[in-house]
Amino acid sequence: MKPHYLTPLFSPRNVAVVGASDTPGSVGQAVFANLLAGNFQGKLYPVNLNHKVVGGIPAQPSVKLIEGPVDMAVVTTALRSLPGIVKDCGKKGVKGILLAKDFADSEEQERAALAEALSIAKHYGIRILGPNVLGLMRPVAGFNASNYNSRVRAGNLALVSQSSALCTAMLDWADSKGIGFSSVVSVGEALDVEFGEILDYLVADNFTQGILLHVHHVHDARRFMSALRAAARTKPVVVVKSGRYEDDVTGLTHSSNLVESGDVFDAALSRAGVLRVSTIAQLFTAAKVLAANYRVQGRRLAIVTNGIGPGVLAADSAYMYGVELAKLSDASMALLNDALPANWSHGNPVDIIGDASPVRFRTAVKVCLDDPNVDGVLVIFTPQAGTDHLTTAQLMVGLQRESSKPMFLSWLGDAKVSESRELFSKAKCAHFRAPEFAIEVFRNLSSYHHNQQMLLQTPAPLEGAQVVPDISHARAVIATAKQQGRAVLSERESKEVLAAFHIPVNPARLARDADEAARLAADIGYPVVLKIDSPDIIYKSDVGGVELNIANEPSLREAYAAILARAQAARPDARIEGISVQAMRKRRNARELMVGVTHDASFGPVITFGAGGIAVEVMQDRALSLPPVNQYLVERMIDKTRIGKILGPFKNMPAVDMEALKSVLLHVSELVCELPEVREMDINPVMADEQGVLALDARIIIQPLPARSKPYGHMAIMPYPMHMVHCSMLKDGTPVIIRPVRPEDAHMQQEFVRNLSEESRYNRYMSSIKQLSQSMLVRFTQLDYDREMALAMIHEAEGAEEQLAVARYVTDPDNESCEFALEVADHWQGKGIGAILMNALFDAAREQGLKVMVGEVLAGNKGMLKLMTRLGFSVQVHPEDRALTIVTKNLLPEPPAPPVQ
Known part of the structure; x- marks a missing residue:
């Protein structure tokens, strides 16, 4: 794949500083001095109208007069001069500009100049970072194009911040803790380059092992979510959000009045598989723990201590943070009863008494680690008479190496236990001065695990439907209202739309x-x-x-x-x-619920669920999720609410029909996906009992559609493209199914690769691998269908599925071209599979608006070359390696021929 289009910004070789100066206190002086002091290995060119030499380097009055290529320009001059500077950069071939200059919102002249400069930059294909930015740093490369005047260590974390002030605070805090960075990016107002594009670059950056984000607002939610999900599949991502209570969701319905923008952002992050924290300290602590590969599989914590007081305080902290105290199994209780003094606490926290020896500590902790009901263990040591802090610490280090579950160590005190803390640091064990810090980290790890499970969910818009909805009738109802100039459907019309999606209503x-x-x-x-x-x-x-x-x-x-x-x-x-x-309708055992849809300015439609009835806004009991949802996500939504606790058998009432309730939520998801005109919706009350679910009242608010948009372009998360699933037939009459790959296809994909011949595997992966690594398997099956596609050809025989072939494309960062790959099982060659699958892939790429498809086949593979030629590819032999053939295809339809005069 060709280099990312932001490479000139993040990894420039030749940099011009427009406004570089020797004037103390100026931005131009600060930026140029930092570049000179940073040991940057590329070439630096000062640009100054009034001085021929800056910092001992010859200066030019204009970028276009610089001899040699320029990748990036850092502009530190007033914004009124920006249009001319951008035009000069365009003529010079510069591809990236950093605006390291602030401007006042009230100055309309500067705003106009900025708008003109952006237009010129778009014409020349220049990308602009800023304005209102601290700058851009690549400490691992000695590149510091910022006005930050303190030390920034090199490391493996990337920091991306929307606020320059907060960015400086985070850098200062990180330096005091010895934390280093691969990149530091101040996004500023993000009028051009924004979060999604920066994340795309960092995902492929080998120097970056974890990503820290400070976000205030998001411009392009689809791009942001796609990039965030791609990053979270391969690297831990931690986010701190400012302005939680700004820009609340507003609307006409109860669903909108119940939702805050911060709640929507939380829901988006959980679906992206990243971790949200509240403070700078939490941001870096969580990043360090995740980067050290600490993981938990749940939120059940066991506490082992030799002091009941600290143990109880730790249990209180667990309750406050929403951490579940594990209930030890009967087998574990028996082992502890046998090994511990008779007066031990007989529960969790496990108090092993003040005089606990190192061996007693090890025994108790080992029992807890082995317990299937425990996801992590917090060990609290208090120095008392007869205790040995160092030997106990050594045993804990050894125990951590034996266990796959994480241990969190808190040795209370200071000077007496300092040697143990040094041991933990050298052994890279998670240790904390106070138990509540450990519990907070455990909570974050369990949240991260939960969000990673959410990341795997790729529901289809119609998932869970027993019958196909009558979409045309629903659209006809909406069209009638639009023709009458109405944005609000009546209850009767709203129920018609719901009924079209098989949601039970009271007519x-x-x-x-x-x-x-x-x-x-x-x-x-x-x-x-x-x-x-x-x-x-x-x-x-x-x-x-x-x-x-x-x-x-x-x-x-x-x-x-x-x-x-x-x-x-x-x-x-x-x-x-x-x-x-x-x-x-009267039902004795009914619970009143509310299901709704609201619209967030950034993330689009949001599904809400909670307690219903006339007191819905007073109860404030709701959970929300970005569509599309599936069974797993629906169950999580219900579990989050208070009303969800009484949907099972409750006092003298039988359990409600949970399958019917989940079906309603799934059908609401279908409706939201298929009807982008729906802006808000209230179904309240929804009556649920053992007989089923019935919508008693409903109201839908509609909105006009944009003139042109991608499929499901109104949604922040691209659903599973169910419309691409279709049946076909091979030359020999074998029936096959062609469908996009899903995460649950991982085992089938692995079997497919294992069964390829060694030659086929080498030709495809340029390696003699026997099977895919776990990271490759994740990469090939957990797809973001907005930017990549993998179509599998499946044959079903005797109730089992076999993958015969797979064709996939991955879009380039420019979102206009893509690279493809085709794999066919050796024993299914010659049956016309390649042509069928590639044509389906062309259709998918055209649907996404891609223009060019590029791929590679071996020159010796004559059958593949014939296929590609027949499918309309332009076949060219690579000039540097005649063993490799490059094939390209223009996906856009040919323009019509001019009429004959």
């Missing part, structure tokens, strides 16, 4: 007068419910627009007139279509 039938209402009620059967039908009235109860449990016709006629009178008095401006008549 609403419109009555335009009392006589029609009486006829409908007689048809439905008493008792009935009357509700005002108006697209302008969102909350019917607020205007007295609802009457329940109407038992007969006289009561119905009286209620009809009263509802109309109250609604017209409260909202004389509202359009009233009539009054809807519905059956009065």
Whole structure:
């Protein structure tokens, strides 16, 4: 794959500093001095209109007068001069510009100059980082294009921050802790280069083993999420967010009123497989622990201590942080009863008594580590009479090497246990001066594990559907409202849309007068419910627009007139279509729930679930998730809510039909994926009991669609492309299925590679591997379908699936071209598989708007060369290595021929 297009910014060889100066206190002087002092191995060119020499180096008045190539320009001059500078850079062939100069929001002239400069940069293909940035550093390369005047150590962590002030604070804190960086990137306002693109670069950066992000806001959520998920699959990513309570989600429905932007950001990060923390200290601590490959498989902690006081305080901290204290198994309890003094605590925390010897410590900790109910062990040592801190520490170090579960060591005290702490540091064991710090790290590790499980979820928009939804009818209902200039669907229309997606609803039938209402009620059967039908009235109860449990016709006629009178008095401006008549549904064991959709400015649609009814906003009981969701994600949503605790058998009530409830949430996910016009939705109340689930009330808010967008372009997470699944047939009549690869295909993919011949494996991977490594397996099966695709050809025989072939492409960073690879099982060669699979891959690439496809085949593979030629590739022999053939194909359709004159 060709170098990332941000390489001129992050790894330049020739740098021009526009505004480089010898004037003390100026930005140009600070940046140029840092570049000179950083031992940068490339060439530096000062650019200054008034001085011929800066820092002892000859200066030029313009970038275009510099002899030799320039990869990057650092601009430290006033922004009013920026358009001319960018034009000069474009003519010189510069591909990256860093704006190391702040500007005031109130100065319209500077804003206009900046907009003009961005337009010029786009014309020349120049990428701009900033403005309002501290700068850019690559400590591992001695490159420091910033105005930061303190030391920055080289290391393996990348720091990307949206705030220059916060970035300097983090750098100062990190230096005091001996933490180093591979890259430090100050994003600033991110008017051009933003988080997603920077993350893309860092994912492939061999110097970076972990990524730290400070985020304030996100411009392109799809790009941000795609890059974040790609990074989290290979490297630990830790995020600190500022402005949690800014830009709250706003809307017309209860779902929107219940959600804050910080909650949506949390949900997005959990789906991305990264860890969110609250403070700078947590940011670096979590990064160090994750980079040291500490991992947990759950949130159940065992505490072993020789002092019940510290043990109880640690247990209190665990409760506060939401860490579960493990319940030791019966076998573990028996072993501890046999090995410990009779007065041990007989529970968790495991107090092994103050005079505990090193061997007693080891015994208790080993039992806890071996217990299947335990995910991690916190060991608290208090120096008391008869104890041996150093020998105990040595035994713990040895025990950690034997166990796959993490241990967290807290030796309380200072001078007495300093030698043990030095031992832990040398052995790279996780040790903490206070137990609560250890518990906080354990909580973060368990959250990281949970989020990594969330990362594996790639639901389809229609996953879990038993029947295909009537999408055309739902779109017709929405189209009618749009033609009438309405953004709000009535309850009756909203229920029509829900029913089209097989969500059980209590039907609403419109009555335009009392006589029609009486006829409908007689048809439905008493008792009935009357509700005002108006697209302008969102909350019917607020205007007295609802009457329940109407038992007969006289009561119905009286209620009809009263509802109309109250609604017209409260909202004389509202359009009233009539009054809807519905059956009065009463279920003794029902729980009232709420399912909704809201819209976040950055991340798009968000699904909400929680307690319903009239007190929904007072209860504040909700969980949320970015669509699409699947069974696993739906179960996690339900588990997060308080109402979820009483959906099982509760007092004298039987459990609700959980499969029916999960089905509703899955169908809501389908609806959100397939109907991008839906901006908000409330289904409240949803009545759930042992008989099933029924939506009693609903309201949908719609929005206009952009003129052109990618498939599912309204969503932050690209769903599994179910529409690409199709059946085909080989030349010999063998039926096959072609579908995108999923994470659960890992075992089948591994078997496919194992069964390839040694020659085929070498030709594909340029290595004599026998099977894929775990990291390669993850890379090939956990896909972001927005930027890559792998289509597997599957043959089913005797209930088992066999992968016959796989074709995949990966987009280049420019998002316009892609590289492809094709693998066919040796014993399935010659059956037309290559042509079928490659044509399917072309269609997928065109759908994503890609323009060019590039790949490689061996020159000796004549069959593959014939196939590629037949499929329309341009075949060229690589001039440097005639054994390698490069094949390219333009994916865009040929322009129509001009008409004959």
